[in-house]
Amino acid sequence: MEIYLPIAEQSMNVFVLLGLGAAAGLLAGMFGVGGGFLATPLLIFVGIPPTVAVASQANQVIANSISSLQVQWRRGNVDLRMGLILLLGGMLGSTAGVSLFTYLKRIGQIDFVIAVLYVLMLSTIGLLMLFESLRTYLRRRRNPEGPRGKLHTHYLVHRLPLKLRFYKSKLYISALLPLGIGFGIGVLSAILGVGGGFVLVPAMIYILGMPTSVVIGTSNFQILFVAANVTFLQAATNGTVDVVLALLLILGGVVGAPVGSRLAARLSGVVLRGLMALLILAVATELLTDLLRTPGSLYSLAPRDMAP
Amino acid sequence: MWLAAIAGLAALLWTSAMAQGPPRIEPPAGALVGPTLGGSIDPVPPSVPSEAVAPDLVVDLSVPRVSITSAFQGESILLFGMFDPPGEIVVVVVGPPFRETVLRKQRVLGLWLNIGRQSFDDVPAYYAIAASQPLQRLLARGAGGEILSLEDRLSSVRAIGERPADELAQFRNGLVQVKRQEGLYPAAIGQVTIQAGRLFRVELPFPSTLPEGVYEIRTYLLRDGKIAAAVSRPLPVGKVGFSAELAGWASREGSLYGLGAIAMALVVGWIGGALVRRL
Numbered sequence: 001m002e003i004y005l006p007i008a009e010q011s012m013n014v015f016v017l018l019g020l021g022a023a024a025g026l027l028a029g030m031f032g033v034g035g036g037f038l039a040t041p042l043l044i045f046v047g048i049p050p051t052v053a054v055a056s057q058a059n060q061v062i063a064n065s066i067s068s069l070q071v072q073w074r075r076g077n078v079d080l081r082m083g084l085i086l087l088l089g090g091m092l093g094s095t096a097g098v099s100l101f102t103y104l105k106r107i108g109q110i111d112f113v114i115a116v117l118y119v120l121m122l123s124t125i126g127l128l129m130l131f132e133s134l135r136t137y138l139r140r141r142r143n144p145e146g147p148r149g150k151l152h153t154h155y156l157v158h159r160l161p162l163k164l165r166f167y168k169s170k171l172y173i174s175a176l177l178p179l180g181i182g183f184g185i186g187v188l189s190a191i192l193g194v195g196g197g198f199v200l201v202p203a204m205i206y207i208l209g210m211p212t213s214v215v216i217g218t219s220n221f222q223i224l225f226v227a228a229n230v231t232f233l234q235a236a237t238n239g240t241v242d243v244v245l246a247l248l249l250i251l252g253g254v255v256g257a258p259v260g261s262r263l264a265a266r267l268s269g270v271v272l273r274g275l276m277a278l279l280i281l282a283v284a285t286e287l288l289t290d291l292l293r294t295p296g297s298l299y300s301l302a303p304r305d306m307a308p
Numbered sequence: 309m310w311l312a313a314i315a316g317l318a319a320l321l322w323t324s325a326m327a328q329g330p331p332r333i334e335p336p337a338g339a340l341v342g343p344t345l346g347g348s349i350d351p352v353p354p355s356v357p358s359e360a361v362a363p364d365l366v367v368d369l370s371v372p373r374v375s376i377t378s379a380f381q382g383e384s385i386l387l388f389g390m391f392d393p394p395g396e397i398v399v400v401v402v403g404p405p406f407r408e409t410v411l412r413k414q415r416v417l418g419l420w421l422n423i424g425r426q427s428f429d430d431v432p433a434y435y436a437i438a439a440s441q442p443l444q445r446l447l448a449r450g451a452g453g454e455i456l457s458l459e460d461r462l463s464s465v466r467a468i469g470e471r472p473a474d475e476l477a478q479f480r481n482g483l484v485q486v487k488r489q490e491g492l493y494p495a496a497i498g499q500v501t502i503q504a505g506r507l508f509r510v511e512l513p514f515p516s517t518l519p520e521g522v523y524e525i526r527t528y529l530l531r532d533g534k535i536a537a538a539v540s541r542p543l544p545v546g547k548v549g550f551s552a553e554l555a556g557w558a559s560r561e562g563s564l565y566g567l568g569a570i571a572m573a574l575v576v577g578w579i580g581g582a583l584v585r586r587l
Contacts, residue, residue, distance in 0.1 A: 004380040004516065006551035007558055011381045011516035059569050063577025070581050115421065228570050235566025239558045243569050244378070250573060254580030291419045297489070299482025302409035302425065 007242035008052045014248060016046060021060065021252020028064040028253065029260025031216065031276045033197030033223075036061055037122070038283055039249070040194060052242050055234035057194070058227045059246035060253060065224035067257045072217030079168035079214050083221040085175055086182035086200070090226050093186020098233070101191050114192060115291055121188070122284035125202050129277035132206070133270045140270070169210040169218075177208060182222070189226055197223050198280060205273070212269035364392040365529045365537040374514060374523075374545040376552075382491075382516040385543075388509040391529045395536060396440045397500045397508045398455055398528045401543075403434030403492070404521030407468075410479045410486070426479040427468040433519040435461060435487075438498025438510045446530055455528055455535070458484065458493055491515035520546050 024035030043053035189196035370386035412424035529537040
């Protein structure tokens with residue numbers, strides 16, 4: 001069954017879009033990431049113009065996040081204080097990121113930066129997560145009853161000023177840390193056009209040392225607002241949000257998200273992190289081969305609104 | 309015949325110029341002025357007499373416009389008509405002109421990146437040709453004049469900025485490649501079928517990626533490799549109904565549309581989430 005997408009200006013199979021939405025929803029429910037880093041390349045692959053894919057994907061992430069947040073909130077898995085500080089950083093960062101995006105576009109290097117940033121970030125995060133979860137998994141198997149060790153290790157960053165207590169996360173760290181992370185995520189999400197969950201979740205686990213259970217709810221909280229901000233800015237400045245496309249993705253996601261949440265509740269944190277690491281590495285590998293492989297066609301058309 | 313055509317046209321223009329009084333006949337509101345050929349600004353180029361004075365060739369379309377609705381999947385339009393034999397028919401469909409920017413990938417340190425870019429002005433959004441005989445044979449004996457193959461048409465698009473001619477040609481070929489993949493520059497010449505020696509018909513297929521705008525369908529009657537008559541018809545392509553309203557809203561009031569999109573996502577996400585969990 002085909003449907004015409006009024007902003008993307010083409011018709012597309014309804015079930016392909018529903019399926020894509022369900023996949024993104026599954027990720028959102030399972031790992032607390034928006035799924036944009038996976039769904040956006042896929043949308044572009046099936047032929048949606050990149051500008052429309054990025055903007056409509058942001059719109060879908062809103063629904064995914066609110067749907068996932070409902071569950072997490074009820075279970076008390078949202079660290080509101082942490083979320084608000086991350087959000088503050090995120091808003092500042094995305095504003096800075098938009099300026100950077102405009103500058104890169106002007107000097108004509110935005111494509112290069114996006115492609116390389118994606119590959120570098122995804123492969124770094126993926127590898128780090130994979131090694132960490134493998135190490136934890138092996139240690140636990142070897143020594144199941146052994147000492148748990150410290151809740152988290154202490155680095156230099158824990159000596160920063162403005163320390164705050166985060167009760168839900170069982171942390172006593174400087175507010176500058178989540179603020180800085182939020183800022184970095186904001187910059188990235190403005191440049192790459194994704195919610196940034198796939199960077200935020202590992203950062204919360206490994207840099208802040210938050211427990212995995214709280215990470216998903218809290219990142220969903222932050223992503224909800226960042227995605228709303230991106231949707232608004234894209235609609236107001238570029239007019240590239242396709243609500244018909246977004247609605248189909250959302251409907252798919254509505255089914256996928258709770259399935260993901262239930263799966264996540266059943267799996268242990270280590271397995272969950274390992275799976276996410278593999279997924280991130282798979283996307284990174286795909287993007288890297290795209291950069292390395294001789295393309296079928298050397299030519300493409302720039303979106304009309306991006307023409308100089 | 310040409311003299312008669314020009315004289316008839318002059319008479320028409322003269323009478324319409326004289327008719328300044330109130331009971332002036334206006335063209336219907338939906339009628340659109342057909343784009344002129346070859347960029348000429350003459351009211352009617354001499355080779356294209358208006359339909360009224362060229363009874364040698366009568367053309368009509370199965371639909372007055374292409375309506376892009378929510379169920380639009382591309383559309384096939386029937387063009388049909390009648391001509392005074394002998395002769396052959398050529399139909400050229402030209403989409404509205406746009407500025408297009410072609411990107412070219414290049415290998416940098418082993419990575420394929422979009423390095424080169426070249427913009428062209430006046431690139432037709434769509435270009436298709438249909439003919440009752442192989443085009444080369446029809447046009448062999450004398451230049452077809454304004455009947456341009458896609459290659460000829462594109463050789464006239466204006467490149468923006470300076471670049472060596474051979475590189476420009478590469479970018480132009482790249483443009484055709486991309487457009488062809490999107491189905492906007494069909495490679496095959498459509499088949500015009502002629503029945504009873506004077507009736508003709510041709511299916512014009514349009515893909516779902518069709519850009520909006522006023523398209524021009526030019527039908528030529530060829531005799532001995534020369535254009536004996538030509539009729540130009542505008543074909544508006546536009547979104548209607550729900551699609552049109554959404555697209556209009558998005559372009560007119562982007563901020564409000566954005567807020568609406570956010571609200572939609574929140575409501576559907578919330579209700580959908582609650583519903584599915586209850587199952």
